[in-house]
Amino acid sequence: MNKTILVVEDEQSIATLLKYNLEQAGYSVITAHDGEEGMNMAVEKLPDLMILDLMLPKMDGIEVCKELRQKKMNIPILMLTAKDDEFDKVLGLELGADDYMTKPFSPREVVARVKAILRRSQAIKGAVEPEEPADYKEVGELKVYPEQYEAYFQGQLLELTPKEFELLLHLANNKGRVLTRDHLLSAVWNYDFAGDTRIVDVHISHLREKIEPDTKKPVYIKTIRGLGYKMEEPRNQ
Numbered sequence: 001m002n003k004t005i006l007v008v009e010d011e012q013s014i015a016t017l018l019k020y021n022l023e024q025a026g027y028s029v030i031t032a033h034d035g036e037e038g039m040n041m042a043v044e045k046l047p048d049l050m051i052l053d054l055m056l057p058k059m060d061g062i063e064v065c066k067e068l069r070q071k072k073m074n075i076p077i078l079m080l081t082a083k084d085d086e087f088d089k090v091l092g093l094e095l096g097a098d099d100y101m102t103k104p105f106s107p108r109e110v111v112a113r114v115k116a117i118l119r120r121s122q123a124i125k126g127a128v129e130p131e132e133p134a135d136y137k138e139v140g141e142l143k144v145y146p147e148q149y150e151a152y153f154q155g156q157l158l159e160l161t162p163k164e165f166e167l168l169l170h171l172a173n174n175k176g177r178v179l180t181r182d183h184l185l186s187a188v189w190n191y192d193f194a195g196d197t198r199i200v201d202v203h204i205s206h207l208r209e210k211i212e213p214d215t216k217k218p219v220y221i222k223t224i225r226g227l228g229y230k231m232e233e234p235r236n237q
Contacts, residue, residue, distance in 0.1 A: 002027055003049065003118060004027070004045065004047045006029075006042055007051045009051070010053060011053075018051060018110060021107035025115075027114070030045060042068060042075060049114060051077075051078045053080045055081075055082065078117060079097040098117055098163055139220065140219075140234040142172070144165075160210070164207055164210075167188050167200075172231060175232065175233070176231070177230060178224045178229070179230065185200060
């Protein structure tokens with residue numbers, strides 16, 4: 001079954017260009033032309049991914065992002081911004097976007113980004129750990145299942161965005177190793193995020209809120225001052 005992409009873009013020419021190229025790549029595409037319509041379609045149609053323009057009539061992209069995440073909807077979001085838009089990319093990603101691109105862009109690059117995001121993203125279904133997992137990583141009371149794209153802490157399914165999951169998995173795969181922020185940018189975001197390592201810190205903070213008994217004294221994800229982060233077995237286990 002084809003993946004469905006929701007394109008929310010008020011410029012008709014760009015929406016048409018995206019729809020054509022995504023359909024050529026084998027995706028089903030639905031479109032909306034303002035933030036309010038896009039929000040309603042996301043809730044009603046539950047697309048596999050949303051391409052969301054920042055500047056939209058009725059509701060801007062940040063508002064749409066924020067509201068979707070408040071509704072606990074983990075639809076992956078690729079944000080589109082114009083070069084002259086005042087946009088803090090870290091703020092946008094912190095509020096729920098998974099990636100962003102600046103206009104003008106190459107349709108081929110959009111399709112490549114969509115494919116990359118969808119590879120990292122699978123809907124989290126159910127709330128019971130797999131009985132006989134083929135492969136999983138265990139750190140203390142944390143279990144990460146790569147094939148299911150799920151993670152559990154103390155037996156409870158964690159609600160993670162695709163990026164949070166991939167970061168958690170990479171940390172677990174490298175338990176005991178110090179990983180620099182630049183390494184994490186390259187490994188998890190797959191490209192140089194303009195040298196802006198704040199996005200790593202934002203995602204680490206989100207993960208700590210979900211797995212640390214005390215976020216001020218983390219026992220799973222340690223900060224290594226001046227270097228980066230390291231995942232460890234909690235010593236009090």
